[in-house]
Amino acid sequence: MTSRRREDPLRGDSVEDPVRLAPARTSLPTSLPAGGKPGLTIETNGLSKRFGHQMAVDGINLAVPHGSVFGFLGPNGSGKTTTIRMMLGLAAATAGTVNVLGLEMPRRLHEVLPRVGALVEGPAFYPFLSGAANLHRLDAASRHAPPATRSARVGQALERVGLAHAAGKRVHAYSLGMKQRLGIANALLSPRELLVLDEPTNGLDPQGTREVRSLVRSLAADGATVFVSSHLLAEVEQICTHAAIMSAGRLVAQGPLAELRQSGEARFRLVTPDAGAASGVLVRLGMAPVAGTREPDGEVLTAVAPVSGGGVRPGDNPAARDVAAPEDVVVRLVEAGVRVRGFSVERESLEDRFVALTGEGFDVAQ
Numbered sequence: 001m002t003s004r005r006r007e008d009p010l011r012g013d014s015v016e017d018p019v020r021l022a023p024a025r026t027s028l029p030t031s032l033p034a035g036g037k038p039g040l041t042i043e044t045n046g047l048s049k050r051f052g053h054q055m056a057v058d059g060i061n062l063a064v065p066h067g068s069v070f071g072f073l074g075p076n077g078s079g080k081t082t083t084i085r086m087m088l089g090l091a092a093a094t095a096g097t098v099n100v101l102g103l104e105m106p107r108r109l110h111e112v113l114p115r116v117g118a119l120v121e122g123p124a125f126y127p128f129l130s131g132a133a134n135l136h137r138l139d140a141a142s143r144h145a146p147p148a149t150r151s152a153r154v155g156q157a158l159e160r161v162g163l164a165h166a167a168g169k170r171v172h173a174y175s176l177g178m179k180q181r182l183g184i185a186n187a188l189l190s191p192r193e194l195l196v197l198d199e200p201t202n203g204l205d206p207q208g209t210r211e212v213r214s215l216v217r218s219l220a221a222d223g224a225t226v227f228v229s230s231h232l233l234a235e236v237e238q239i240c241t242h243a244a245i246m247s248a249g250r251l252v253a254q255g256p257l258a259e260l261r262q263s264g265e266a267r268f269r270l271v272t273p274d275a276g277a278a279s280g281v282l283v284r285l286g287m288a289p290v291a292g293t294r295e296p297d298g299e300v301l302t303a304v305a306p307v308s309g310g311g312v313r314p315g316d317n318p319a320a321r322d323v324a325a326p327e328d329v330v331v332r333l334v335e336a337g338v339r340v341r342g343f344s345v346e347r348e349s350l351e352d353r354f355v356a357l358t359g360e361g362f363d364v365a366q
């Protein structure tokens, strides 16, 4: 393998030419140049796209942390692909800004794109050429790719996605999963700081889906930020560290997956023969209890209690300020003479939360 040194226009220092892909870890910059918020690989502000009367993307503020595997989740037609196209300079925004790797797009497109690998709307390959020959052609189309190291780059990219054994096979004989992995190999022809993958498992069988998901995980382990769109909640839960949820062109939630899981409503369920007194206590604690069915042990009362990290968020109700946790609610009930015969906290699942946020059924299949 040969390498040349060149000037990096962004950092002003000299770096190795990007010919190394495997083994896994590549040394990637850990800081961004001035222009974007530190620590963010992608940042959008008020980003919008209108098609006629329809706002396909409506003023979104995305914040994709450096090094994250960021799931861009939303039902079909919610604006994911349109957002990705604007990020990559494939479509012009109607309003708002996009910074990628700290640089404004599309103004700095020529500096940004060589550092970004993308798989958008399925790669187009020549079916009667082999996987390796297709990658050679695509690599040759890049003015940043030195011809002398092309074979090494192609070989390493195929190796990286587990297609070395099928390098000489014509693409028309590839399975869908293999074609998708070849598309990712194309995105990996140079080491990338950011990989943008639009629905990379769409249309794949379970085996192909597993292969692509495990590849995405390992790409992130290499140090790249991976931005992956999906309409599958289960997929995002399996491979992502962070997520953003789109619904009808709007961004309805974003953050670390663990925080999104914690931010759902919790519901207290109380069984007591003293429903009247219990209601009074819960109301004084800032809740709005609802009487439910009658059980042998008493009446069932449920009350929504916004819980953050296991503690009750008291909101603006001063009477509720002292309440820290469900056990404190039980203490208050008992102190008020309420006979507590059953008490549980039911937290909304991530799936319930996403359905509530998007206002429509989510495809939660594998």
Ligand SMILES: Nc1ncnc2c1ncn2[C@@H]1O[C@H](COP(=O)(O)OP(=O)(O)OP(=O)(O)O)[C@@H](O)[C@H]1O
Pocket (backbone or CB within 6 Å): 051, 056, 074, 075, 076, 077, 078, 079, 080, 081, 082, 083, 231
């Ligand atoms: N070129 C276009 N002209 C007109 N409308 C468009 C165009 N591209 C997208 N749209 C509309 O914008 C909305 C968002 O589409 P987009 O493809 O971004 O959604 P998506 O979340 O990626 O959905 P999918 O997963 O189905 O691709 C849809 O209503 C779509 O019909």
